[in-house]
Amino acid sequence: MINVGLYYNVKKGHEKEFEDTFQKVVEYLKNNVNGFEKASIYKKVGEETNATEYMIYSEWKDADSFREFTTAKAFHETTEYGKGIIEGRPYHRIFNEVKKEN
Numbered sequence: 001m002i003n004v005g006l007y008y009n010v011k012k013g014h015e016k017e018f019e020d021t022f023q024k025v026v027e028y029l030k031n032n033v034n035g036f037e038k039a040s041i042y043k044k045v046g047e048e049t050n051a052t053e054y055m056i057y058s059e060w061k062d063a064d065s066f067r068e069f070t071t072a073k074a075f076h077e078t079t080e081y082g083k084g085i086i087e088g089r090p091y092h093r094i095f096n097e098v099k100k101e102n
Helices: 015-032 061-071 073-082
Strands: 002-011 036-043 051-062 091-096
Touching: 002 015, 002 061, 015 036, 015 051, 015 073, 051 061
Parallel strands: none
Antiparallel strands: 002 051, 002 091, 036 051
16 A cells, blocks of 8 residues: 655635545545545645645555556546646655564
8 A cells, every 4th residue: 555645735715626626536536546545635724825735645555556547537637627726836745654573
């Protein structure tokens, strides 16, 4: 399993739209994308800026499943739509679980 952190700066006034779109995307992933496990959304608290920072934390069966999703038409349609409400360029980081040996 891998974990992916996706980071976005959402323009002020578009927070609810972003959060609602996240819910729709998760439903799509659950029903249509092999390898998707689950996702949660987090909103940064504290500082006031021109944009609200969000992190979407998702779990995938493996890196290939996530890469396959990022090349799908639905992913590209969502990112095109997001250009109107996202400030700057979003980025992601992929993490593997560290297993301890006993």
